[in-house]
Amino acid sequence: MIQTSGFASDPSRAALHQLKAADQGSLVPFLAHSVPLSTDQRRKILAQARAMVELARTHRPHFLDLDGFLAEYRLSTPEGVALMCLAEALLRIPDAATQDRLIDDKLGAAHWEEHLGHSPSSFVNASTWALMFGARGLHPVKPGAVRSLAERLGHAVMRRALIAAMGLLGRQFVMGRSIEEALAHSAEWEAKGYRHSFDMLGEAARTGEAARHYFDSYAESIAAVGRASAGRGPVAGPGISVKLSALHPRYEMAQRQRVRAELIPRLLELCRLAKDVNIGLTVDAEEADRLDLSLDAVAAALAEPSLAGWDGFGLAVQAYQTRAQALIGWLADQARAGRRRLMLRLVKGAYWDSEIKRAQERGLDAYPVFTTKAATDISYLACAAAALAAGDVIFPQFATHNAHTMAAVAELAGSRADWEFQRLHGMGESLYHQMVPGRPCRTYAPVGSHQDLLPYLVRRLLENGANTSFVNRLADSALPVAEVVGDPLDRLDAPSPIPQPRDLFAAERINSRGLDLACPLALAELEKGLAKVPPAPSPPDADPEQAMTTAATAFAAWDGLGAPARAALLDKAADALEADRVGLMALAIIEAGKTIPDALAEIREAVDFLRFYAAESRRLFAPHHLPGPVGEANTLSLRGRGVFVCISPWNFPLAIFVGQVAAALAAGNTVVAKPAEQTPLMAARAVRLLHAAGIPKEVLHLVPGGPAIGAALVSHPAVAGVAFTGSTATAKSIQRALAAKDGPIVPLIAETGGINAMIADSSALTEQLLGDVMESAFRSAGQRCSALRLLLIQREAWVKLEPMLVGAMAELVVGDPKDLASDIGPVIDAEAKAMLEAHAERMAGCSRLVAQAPSTSGGLFFAPRVFELADAKRLDTEVFGPILHVVAWESQGLDAVIDTVAASGYGLTLGIHSRIDATIDHIRARLRVGNVYVNRSMIGAVVGSQPFGGQGLSGTGPKAGGPNTLLRYAAETCLSVNTAAAGGDAAFLAGQQG
Numbered sequence: 001m002i003q004t005s006g007f008a009s010d011p012s013r014a015a016l017h018q019l020k021a022a023d024q025g026s027l028v029p030f031l032a033h034s035v036p037l038s039t040d041q042r043r044k045i046l047a048q049a050r051a052m053v054e055l056a057r058t059h060r061p062h063f064l065d066l067d068g069f070l071a072e073y074r075l076s077t078p079e080g081v082a083l084m085c086l087a088e089a090l091l092r093i094p095d096a097a098t099q100d101r102l103i104d105d106k107l108g109a110a111h112w113e114e115h116l117g118h119s120p121s122s123f124v125n126a127s128t129w130a131l132m133f134g135a136r137g138l139h140p141v142k143p144g145a146v147r148s149l150a151e152r153l154g155h156a157v158m159r160r161a162l163i164a165a166m167g168l169l170g171r172q173f174v175m176g177r178s179i180e181e182a183l184a185h186s187a188e189w190e191a192k193g194y195r196h197s198f199d200m201l202g203e204a205a206r207t208g209e210a211a212r213h214y215f216d217s218y219a220e221s222i223a224a225v226g227r228a229s230a231g232r233g234p235v236a237g238p239g240i241s242v243k244l245s246a247l248h249p250r251y252e253m254a255q256r257q258r259v260r261a262e263l264i265p266r267l268l269e270l271c272r273l274a275k276d277v278n279i280g281l282t283v284d285a286e287e288a289d290r291l292d293l294s295l296d297a298v299a300a301a302l303a304e305p306s307l308a309g310w311d312g313f314g315l316a317v318q319a320y321q322t323r324a325q326a327l328i329g330w331l332a333d334q335a336r337a338g339r340r341r342l343m344l345r346l347v348k349g350a351y352w353d354s355e356i357k358r359a360q361e362r363g364l365d366a367y368p369v370f371t372t373k374a375a376t377d378i379s380y381l382a383c384a385a386a387a388l389a390a391g392d393v394i395f396p397q398f399a400t401h402n403a404h405t406m407a408a409v410a411e412l413a414g415s416r417a418d419w420e421f422q423r424l425h426g427m428g429e430s431l432y433h434q435m436v437p438g439r440p441c442r443t444y445a446p447v448g449s450h451q452d453l454l455p456y457l458v459r460r461l462l463e464n465g466a467n468t469s470f471v472n473r474l475a476d477s478a479l480p481v482a483e484v485v486g487d488p489l490d491r492l493d494a495p496s497p498i499p500q501p502r503d504l505f506a507a508e509r510i511n512s513r514g515l516d517l518a519c520p521l522a523l524a525e526l527e528k529g530l531a532k533v534p535p536a537p538s539p540p541d542a543d544p545e546q547a548m549t550t551a552a553t554a555f556a557a558w559d560g561l562g563a564p565a566r567a568a569l570l571d572k573a574a575d576a577l578e579a580d581r582v583g584l585m586a587l588a589i590i591e592a593g594k595t596i597p598d599a600l601a602e603i604r605e606a607v608d609f610l611r612f613y614a615a616e617s618r619r620l621f622a623p624h625h626l627p628g629p630v631g632e633a634n635t636l637s638l639r640g641r642g643v644f645v646c647i648s649p650w651n652f653p654l655a656i657f658v659g660q661v662a663a664a665l666a667a668g669n670t671v672v673a674k675p676a677e678q679t680p681l682m683a684a685r686a687v688r689l690l691h692a693a694g695i696p697k698e699v700l701h702l703v704p705g706g707p708a709i710g711a712a713l714v715s716h717p718a719v720a721g722v723a724f725t726g727s728t729a730t731a732k733s734i735q736r737a738l739a740a741k742d743g744p745i746v747p748l749i750a751e752t753g754g755i756n757a758m759i760a761d762s763s764a765l766t767e768q769l770l771g772d773v774m775e776s777a778f779r780s781a782g783q784r785c786s787a788l789r790l791l792l793i794q795r796e797a798w799v800k801l802e803p804m805l806v807g808a809m810a811e812l813v814v815g816d817p818k819d820l821a822s823d824i825g826p827v828i829d830a831e832a833k834a835m836l837e838a839h840a841e842r843m844a845g846c847s848r849l850v851a852q853a854p855s856t857s858g859g860l861f862f863a864p865r866v867f868e869l870a871d872a873k874r875l876d877t878e879v880f881g882p883i884l885h886v887v888a889w890e891s892q893g894l895d896a897v898i899d900t901v902a903a904s905g906y907g908l909t910l911g912i913h914s915r916i917d918a919t920i921d922h923i924r925a926r927l928r929v930g931n932v933y934v935n936r937s938m939i940g941a942v943v944g945s946q947p948f949g950g951q952g953l954s955g956t957g958p959k960a961g962g963p964n965t966l967l968r969y970a971a972e973t974c975l976s977v978n979t980a981a982a983g984g985d986a987a988f989l990a991g992q993q994g
Contacts, residue, residue: 012330013295017521019323020288021366024496027322028375031382032492034325041411042487048407049485056403056430057477082106089763089915090166094796097891098762098916099159105916107162173426174201175445179221182447183228186238193437195420196238197282197345198225201448203767204245207807214246218270221447226277234312234343235395235420239280241316241444242270244294249811251290253518254597254820259293264300271301275310280343285316287351288368289358289518291327298331302338314343314397319380320352320369328386328394335393345397345422346383348376360501361942363514363604371496377405377488384409391418397442401428403474404485410439430474505944508619509611512604513578517597523820526596529582530818536587539684539704544672544712547701551643551670552718554698559640559668563621567614570662573693574610577603577658580689584654587682592653593825593860595817598780601940605655606686608943609961610662616966617666630988631980638970640668641747642720645713647734649725650828651783651880653679658686659943659960660723665695667969669721672701672713678828680704714738721747721969725785728752728953749968753878754954756938757790757901758911759923761894762797768935769797769913770804773884776911776938778812778853778864781824782882783832786909786931786939786948790875792897795888805851805866812853814861824853826860827881836862836881843867843883846874850886872900894919898926908950911938930954 019027037045086106093099176182179198186196200221205211221240229237245251248263267283274281283294294315301313315331317324328344335342355369370376380400387396398409399422406421413419420440423432432441474484504511516522558566577584581603588599626634644664648657657675664671675683687702703709714722714737724734731750738746758776760769776788793801817825827833843849847867855863864882869875872887879885889897901910910929912920920934930950931941941948947962949955958964979985 012333013292014521016295016323016326016330017292017519019326020321020368020516020519021364022322023366024322024370024375028370028378029492031325032378032489035378035381035385035412035489037381037408037411037489042489045404045407045411046485046487048410049404050481052403052407052431052434053474053481053484055434056474059430059433085915086162087166089765090163092765093763094800095762095794095891096156096159098794098796099163101916101919102763103159103162105918173424173446174448175425175443176447177449179224179447182445183224183238186443186445189443193441195236195440195442196445197241197280197422197442198238199241199243199284199444199446200246201446202243202246204243204251205247205249206767206770206811207249207804208810209807210804211247211249214243215266215270218242218247219273222270222273222277222279222281225279226274229277229279231278233278234280234310237279239282239312239343239442240274241282241284242267243284243286244297245286245290249808251286251293253289253293253520253523254823255813256293256296258821260296264297267297268301268304268307271304271307271310271313274312275307278310278312280312280314282313282343282345283315285318285347285349287358288321288355291321291323292518292520295330299334302334302340302342308340311341311395312343313340314345314395316345316347316399317383318347318349318369319383320349320355320376322366322368322370322379324379325382325386328383328390332386332390332393335390341393341395343395343397344387345399346380346387347399348380356498360504360511362501362516363504363511364501364516365513366500367498371498372491372494374488374491374494375496377402378492380405381408381412381488385412388412388416388419391416395419397422399423399444401431403431404487406431406435508615508944509608512574512607512611513581514604515581515600517600517820526582526585530586530589533583533586536591536681536685539680539702542701542703544703544705544709544716547672547703548643548713548716548718550698551672551701554696555640555642555670558665558670558696558699561668563617563666563668566666566668567617569694570610570614570617570666573662573690573695574607574614576689576693577607577610577686580685584682584685587685588654589817589825591679591681592650593781593817593828595780595822595825596820598825599817602652602654605652605943606658609655609659612943612961613659613662613666613966616963620966621668621970626974628976631978631985633975633977633979635975635977637973637975638667638967639973640670641969641971642669643716643718644669644671644721644723644969645716645719646671646673647710647713647722647724647726648673648675648683650676650678651780651785652725653682654686656725656960657683660725661686661690661700663960663965663969664721664723665700667966669969670699670701672703674703674705674710674713677704677706710734711737715741717741717743719746720744721749723749723969725751731955747968749956749958751785751949751955751960752908752953753785753880754906754908754950755789755875755878755904756786756906756909756911757792758788758913758938759894759897759901760791760793760797760801760911760913761916761919762794762891763915763919764797764913764935765915766797766800766804769801770808772911772913772935772937773801773805774808774812777884778824778882779939781827781862782864783828783880784939786941788909788911788938789879789883789885790872790901791884791886792872792900793886793888795890798886798888802850809851809853809864809866812864814853814855814863816856824864824882827862829860832881833860833862836879836883839879839883840865840867843869843885847885872897876904878906894922895926898923902927905953906950907952908954909933909938911936928952930957930959 089102090099093102176185182198198221200217202214205214225238225240247266248259251259271281283298298315301307317327331342352369356367359367370379384398387394396419400406401423420442422442422444425443425445499506502511584603585599588594588602594602621638624636626636628634646660646664648660661671661673683702687700690700691697714734722734724731731752735748738748773791812823813821814824815822847869850866850868853864855861862881866884866886868886875885907929909931910927912923912934914920924932928951931948943961947959949957949959958968
């Protein structure tokens with residue numbers, strides 16, 4: 001059902017997949033060896049690069065010196081960060097009040113006066129004066145001294161001025177708001193000798209309507225560029241760049257069959273339009289996970305008979321990817337097979353930080369990108385050599401703003417003329433004015449409105465504002481030329497400061513191993529493994545009384561074993577779970593209805609719990625010596641409490657089950673575990689693995705059953721502690737039972753649910769908010785304690801989000817969880833489905849149905865829904881499933897919204913989407929919530945990074961997976977010894993005598 005058929009049928013494609021996780025320690029020397037440059041050539045390149053930098057620093061192309069501006073306000077300064085935030089958000093905020101709050105938040109907090117006079121650029125210094133006086137207007141230095149600028153001119157004037165400034169900043173990077181305007185503007189650059197490739201700005205489509213809009217925009221632009229080309233052809237004339245993720249709302253590996261069926265025909269149609277007017281069409285590069293889909297499309301285009309005779313098709317290759325050089329070889333083979341010539345734009349890459357983060361989050365074996373700048377630069381040179389060597393079928397286009405790379409490419413090309421440089425519009429002019437028109441250079445020219453510009457602009461600011469950026473270093477005249485220019489081949493062994501994904505938590509534990517669900521080879525192997533998993537046997541019945549009695553008897557020996565020995569067994573158990581990953585995933589899919597990504601995440605979280613608590617027990621359970629007077633030794637130590645009863649839910653049948661058990665065992669307790677009635681098979685398999693790893697059977701007991709079994713365990717005289725995850729009502733019932741029981745006072749560690757809210761103002765980026773809302777509300781069929789239930793959104797933001805949310809929900813796939821294409825599987829049982837249907841019916845009578853996703857009929861499938869409520873008070877209890885409730889609030893109504901959340905009494909998770917720090921701080925200060933997530937999704941807490949647990953009606957604490965967890969599972973003992981009882985403190989006296 002993963003549908004991997006044909007993924008690995010091409011051996012050369014399979015080799016590319018293997019290189020995605022290549023060992024960079026051996027790959028980088030191999031790439032360096034493949035760069036055909038002699039020692040003399042390398043010296044020549046270095047001298048040429050130095051000369052280029054020296055000349056570029058004397059060249060001021062125009063008053064708007066953006067390179068100088070970025071050098072002064074780099075991202076290592078608070079002012080640079082503030083400016084980036086303004087540039088990213090100000091122009092897209094729809095209401096003036098929120099714009100004013102953003103300006104006040106970002107402009108007033110920085111120290112602009114420290115930058116005055118630093119730059120030789122009059123533009124930079126004029127900008128600094130404006131920013132400094134604007135900040136003083138918002139935050140007068142001496143209250144009451146002189147009326148502030150804001151008082152005299154008002155926020156409106158300052159707002160208009162800053163909007164104009166941000167627009168000016170944006171226009172530096174954009175060729176025109178429309179293709180016609182861009183073509184008119186490009187004429188002056190063509191007179192200087194530049195060619196152009198026009199890019200219609202916009203991010204990935206999230207809805208079918210957006211994809212159709214982008215297709216139409218591309219088609220219209222091809223026609224306009226064709227008219228302007230006047231028959232010059234793909235090389236000499238202008239072309240267009242196309243983003244495949246803009247042509248399909250589900251451009252991801254999980255939807256591969258659909259993408260092939262729907263996107264490839266759209267691309268081929270655009271190619272035919274470009275062929276008809278004989279211009280170039282280049283497929284832009286995207287994230288590493290999407291490369292295989294892009295190659296599907298590229299292969300189809302190169303093999304398409306109707307495109308024969310047209311040499312204008314091309315694609316971008318990112319040199320920072322570990323498979324870049326091999327990819328060029330594969331592309332050359334495809335071009336030869338199709339008897340075509342391919343235009344190849346070689347870039348270094350624009351998603352480096354997100355690629356690193358994604359690999360770390362997924363626990364992959366390696367990064368798909370190089371982790372040092374030197375390695376990326378070496379890869380670029382190796383790729384350049386490979387592209388030039390395939391000159392019979394590749395027209396190389398070298399996109400770079402690095403002087404050393406430019407000089408090296410020119411040296412590698414020698415006397416050849418059939419290639420070109422490329423640069424981004426608004427950047428690199430000080431370098432390229434030295435080469436153009438003598439050497440061909442194509443400008444990558446973005447086209448679009450300010451709204452479309454923002455994500456692109458932020459990427460450019462991030463790239464060029466970073467301290468390691470060549471553009472930044474070039475513009476910094478205080479930096480010696482020798483430090484700006486360097487031969488990457490001399491830094492072959494430069495160590496990476498970034499640990500491997502598995503070593504992310506190396507100081508305490510190994511990161512759980514993930515699986516690359518975007519890799520066809522990994523998917524094919526997973527499909528085979530899942531098919532071989534035999535049916536799970538039913539767990540044997542167990543006697544609660546016998547289990548508690550045996551556990552009580554075994555407690556002293558287990559507690560006496562010591563934390564290091566117990567930790568070693570937990571680590572061994574983690575390895576056992578990881579080795580049985582496929583079997584456990586199969587159970588999660590079959591028994592709990594988990595989708596494949598959720599099943600994988602479940603196993604990883606369980607493994608993380610075992611290793612984390614093992615590490616924590618080593619840290620916490622060592623005796624802690626306390627200060628005291630001479631002749632006295634005071635030691636604080638932790639030990640187990642006794643028998644812990646662990647009651648876990650069905651929504652995380654492995655992760656929460658194992659998390660509770662691991663914490664109790666690590667602290668020295670014996671455990672009697674009762675899993676949810678719906679998921680006993682997963683618990684039984686986990687217990688078998690823990691027993692096989694060395695946890696004694698008398699120490700860990702599984703007692704499956706329903707509420708009656710749980711009640712018997714909780715009320716047993718031997719119980720020394722209870723860990724529970726489930727409903728608030730059940731937690732209160734357990735609390736009452738423990739309070740009524742004779743004997744010691746027994747601690748309850750409870751994690752319960754909540755009406756989890758997300759508060760969003762109009763400064764939030766709509767596209768990001770959309771993704772986080774969809775993820776938080778609907779992933780796992782909304783059956784997470786942390787899931788988003790109530791979206792409280794400023795009305796101006798809701799007007800923008802609503803149509804996108806409707807379109808995105810139409811793209812959801814509700815279906816068989818064994819199918820990788822399914823986004824949402826079934827709910828847990830018929831009772832849960834009936835509850836959701838009843839709630840949806842109630843909502844239909846008192847609110848507005850905004851959207852409902854398509855759903856598979858029958859079974860336990862429930863279509864996700866969104867309802868808009870007039871009043872948040874209509875939602876007075878947790879609804880455990882994929883139903884999102886939305887309430888829109890007015891611009892001045894934030895405090896009323898906060899009051900609504902506080903009045904619920906719950907405090908598990910809270911989402912905040914805003915670009916205004918003061919707003920975020922205000923919300924956080926007024927609400928008592930266990931986990932707060934800012935500008936990200938609200939689910940997927942990582943053990944050790946985001947300890948999870950709530951307050952109020954949402955739980956007792958401590959947080960699961962946090963540094964304080966084991967303290968509640970343990971008892972403290974303080975030992976005080978009078979060391980002077982035998983006549984004096986021998987150690988003290990010996991020291992004095994010495």
